Amino acid sequence: MDSFDFIVMIIKVLFVGMLMVSMAPVMAWVERRGSALIQNRLGPNRMGPLGLFQSVCDGIKFAFKEDMISSHVNKFYYVLAPLVSLVPAFMTFAVVPFASNLVYEGHEIRFQVANLNVGLLYVISIASLGVYGIIIAGWASNNKYALLGSLRSSSQMISYELSMGLALVGAILCYSSLDLNTVALYQGQTLIELGGFAIPKWGILLQPLGFLIFCTAAFAETNRLPFDLPEGESEIVAGYHLEYGSLKFSMFMMAEYANMFTASAMMVTLYFGGYQLFPGMHWLLEMMNLSGLSADIARVAFEMVSFFVKCAFFMWFYVWVRWTLPRFRYDQLMDLGWRVMLPLSLINILLTGVLVYYGVI
């Protein structure tokens, strides 16, 4: 690895890291304004343009709040828990490719922090580590509400991980690869040609059922509504982060939004063509009539735009669903997880297997 590769690597790490850190304030703003607009209000619009600095104010508030540690908590695990949930949340995005490779003076630049050939397994395994942060937080808080919240959260996450993993098996059967870059490239192929308009081979068309299961499980995994059982004002107050305040609480929040972003990125990469351009953007690229390096850079820029637009849509989808659906009762949640999602994902594997065997997909 020479110095050029090293610098490129540092830039990539910084870019992805900053993206993850900035996700919490941006999403806090989106969530507030979005919820307000859906409820026929306007939301916070005083601080800065469109109320964008409201999140900055929140950050300042969190930073200057007194960092309380209650006397009855287990201090070591209490301090450890936010880190344990934050670090895996930031790590998972490392293998997600956000543009195709670019060759610059003999160097191949990958738009992906780490190129693992088992990227998909890496994401699932690291994402499932997040549950430890929650269970440690609940246990270390030495508070029955916090413990109940973390128990709920962990049982929910483990139940839904099952159907999530099985839904991914169908996708893996289709793409016959665990490398996310290969998966994204595979989806660039044409499924059918309809009068000059090529419909790309995106995962949603190959695996509609798989996408539904994965999407639902991702909502449950990230503890978002309608599956936000870990928190419940009327039942268990704030759940696992009941005893946390100031920056430690904001670390849980950042972990939640980072998880949401990774889940959206996974949905995009596996089922919505990853960084593949939107239908129609190819023509725009051809119309620009570039050649050589500038053409490559334009292509990468277009790919990054389409990847992040798709991700942004799914981030908005989280907020949108949050203000549309009422939350599930706990037994309904378990019922849905074990008696609906699990059989459905098994059926999905069977169907995919049959279709792949007969060469349809």
Next chain:
Amino acid sequence: MLVKAKTSLTQRFYIFDIVKGLYITMKNMLFAKKVTIQFPEERRNYSNRYRGLHYIKATNGVENCTACMLCPTVCPAECIHIEAGERPDKEKYPVKFEIDVLRCCFCGMCEEACPKDAIKLSNIYEMTVTQRTIYEKDFLVEQRGSK
């Protein structure tokens, strides 16, 4: 007797109903009229009969009040304090006219009792203060309303 509502087959799949719900929220977000107002810039119109901040009506720069003591008598909250005095032209007038506004319940009985059309409740409703306030006469004689 507990009667369970029947759910139709399409409802039991959830998906269609979820899509319907998403459509409704999006419709509300994009097209529904916002119910909130942007307060300092926009204000609601209150009725003319609204009873807000007090003032003493004046004609030709002289307050109408003759310190007849009807309003402190009728006041159920006992928040009006008047000290009467005499003008050089032998007319009675209030030397002091104080309203302890924290006691005031804005019932408007002083306004009804007043024979001289002096004490009035305007429709100003922004009366926020940072400390306990007693409205003095100088403050009350500012003409704040059209009543």
